[in-house]
Amino acid sequence: MQLARAAAALAALCIAAAGVAPLLAAEPAHAPSKKISPALSSVDTLVTAAHVLTMDGTDRVFSPGAVAIKNGAIVAVGTPAGLSALYSPKKKISRPRSVVLPGLVNTHTHAAMNLLRGIADDLPLMDWLTKFIFPAEAKNVSPAFVRAGTLLACAEMVRGGTTTFADMYYYESDVASAVDQCGMRAVLGETWLDFPVPDHKDLAESIAVTRAFLEKWKGHPRVIAAVAPHAPFTNSKESLVAAHDLALEFKAPLLIHLSETRDEQRQLAEKYGSTPTNWLESIGFLGPNVLVAHCVWCDADDLRLLAERHVGLSHNPESNMKLASGVAPVVAARRVGIAVGLGTDGAASNNDLDMWEAMDFAGKLAKVSTMDPTALPAKDLLRMATIEGARAMKMDDRIGSLEAGKRADLVAVDLGRAGTTPVWDLYSTLVYAVKESDVSLTMVEGKVLFDGKRVTTLDEAKVLKDAREWRKRIAASLATPAAPAAK
Numbered sequence: 001m002q003l004a005r006a007a008a009a010l011a012a013l014c015i016a017a018a019g020v021a022p023l024l025a026a027e028p029a030h031a032p033s034k035k036i037s038p039a040l041s042s043v044d045t046l047v048t049a050a051h052v053l054t055m056d057g058t059d060r061v062f063s064p065g066a067v068a069i070k071n072g073a074i075v076a077v078g079t080p081a082g083l084s085a086l087y088s089p090k091k092k093i094s095r096p097r098s099v100v101l102p103g104l105v106n107t108h109t110h111a112a113m114n115l116l117r118g119i120a121d122d123l124p125l126m127d128w129l130t131k132f133i134f135p136a137e138a139k140n141v142s143p144a145f146v147r148a149g150t151l152l153a154c155a156e157m158v159r160g161g162t163t164t165f166a167d168m169y170y171y172e173s174d175v176a177s178a179v180d181q182c183g184m185r186a187v188l189g190e191t192w193l194d195f196p197v198p199d200h201k202d203l204a205e206s207i208a209v210t211r212a213f214l215e216k217w218k219g220h221p222r223v224i225a226a227v228a229p230h231a232p233f234t235n236s237k238e239s240l241v242a243a244h245d246l247a248l249e250f251k252a253p254l255l256i257h258l259s260e261t262r263d264e265q266r267q268l269a270e271k272y273g274s275t276p277t278n279w280l281e282s283i284g285f286l287g288p289n290v291l292v293a294h295c296v297w298c299d300a301d302d303l304r305l306l307a308e309r310h311v312g313l314s315h316n317p318e319s320n321m322k323l324a325s326g327v328a329p330v331v332a333a334r335r336v337g338i339a340v341g342l343g344t345d346g347a348a349s350n351n352d353l354d355m356w357e358a359m360d361f362a363g364k365l366a367k368v369s370t371m372d373p374t375a376l377p378a379k380d381l382l383r384m385a386t387i388e389g390a391r392a393m394k395m396d397d398r399i400g401s402l403e404a405g406k407r408a409d410l411v412a413v414d415l416g417r418a419g420t421t422p423v424w425d426l427y428s429t430l431v432y433a434v435k436e437s438d439v440s441l442t443m444v445e446g447k448v449l450f451d452g453k454r455v456t457t458l459d460e461a462k463v464l465k466d467a468r469e470w471r472k473r474i475a476a477s478l479a480t481p482a483a484p485a486a487k
């Protein structure tokens with residue numbers, strides 16, 4: 001019995017290490033007539049599907065495929081027959097028309113801003129910000145606002161197959177509570193600005209509030225607390241250095257917007273005689289724990305510097321297009337070795353958190369801007385939305401691919417719709433044809449958050465009702481004579 005168990009365990013390890021081949025040896029397809037029934041290892045869940053696309057180092061694909069899960073971690077990936085011969089699952093999840101792949105990683109959001117989705121569109125960035133977003137935020141952002149907006153964002157993301165996201169906003173401890181309730185994974189950065197924000201009014205308060213936030217969520221299995229100075233043009237040197245030092249003390253990530261607009265380049269050139277990237281380098285800010293969003297105006301020297309410092313980059317094609325910020329040089333960034341993930345930015349500048357669209361737009365934007373249809377092929381785009389996004393966030397040891405030992409964050413996508421039929425190439429179908437509504441399963445840490453019909457961890461009807469109530473409240477607040485937006 002012990003030997004049989006050891007053999008099964010060894011076979012499972014082989015599956016993880018070497019792909020499909022060892023399975024053939026493990027499958028008793030032509031078993032001799034004497035009955036051999038090796039003891040099966042118990043696992044929590046066995047997910048089977050038409051395909052399992054691992055996004056691992058050798059891009060293994062199993063068709064059909066299966067994933068065995070125990071204690072929130074992936075135990076083995078292989079064929080259904082192979083894994084059924086080794087494991088006895090307490091629960092089976094079958095998606096015979098679907099492809100299973102790693103959960104999508106959204107590397108840049110402002111989740112609570114979902115409540116401001118569509119409040120104003122088609123405006124220059126500064127008009128949009130100063131006439132609508134800032135006044136609406138000044139009058140409404142509170143723990144309750146943040147909680148309602150984040151739950152709405154979580155429902156949207158889980159339905160769309162996103163399992164991990166990076167966030168920059170206020171009251172991030174309330175964001176963390178909402179994320180915890182929903183069951184997603186996130187890196188949550190408390191945002192600092194040089195002017196008062198809803199939950200802290202000056203640098204000393206920013207440090208104190210963020211320190212308490214970092215301490216409170218230390219060691220949580222799915223929530224990573226982070227520090228998020230807004231941008232080099234909105235944060236002083238003192239504020240940036242303090243954020244850097246606090247992140248260093250807690251070994252926490254540092255999230256920041258960088259080179260989003262041409263105006264930011266101009267401001268930094270006038271103020272410091274430097275590019276924003278060079279300025280951050282000169283004050284010792286850049287390092288492996290830094291994740292920068294946008295980099296639309298980064299030049300070749302900036303990119304080399306970011307690569308040298310192992311900084312991760314979040315590319316937000318839809319937000320950059322909608323606000324006419326420009327086209328980020330992502331092909332060049334990846335060429336110099338920067339890990340580039342995809343992000344949606346906040347729903348207020350997109351106007352959704354759909355990572356399938358982010359992949360599609362990123363690809364087409366790269367092609368048309370370089371006049372090269374081979375730029376960012378489908379497989380690279382899916383990488384950016386999974387393993388490379390995880391690498392940009394320094395989480396690729398835990399998530400981003402389906403491999404034994406990683407956390408069981410995965411999604412299934414139904415390929416049975418007219419718009420996704422036939423399938424010639426899985427990567428092409430996923431990136432260019434699949435829609436958010438094709439997601440048929442979302443799982444984080446082995447727990448089902450979306451079963452293809454409902455978000456299992458949230459009362460969605462209440463989440464939507466609350467969001468509609470907030471819309472009324474925000475509109476009423478902006479109609480008050482004192483509100484800047486009313487002028």
Ligand SMILES: [Zn+2]
Binds near residue numbers: 109257293
């Ligand atoms: Zn942003």
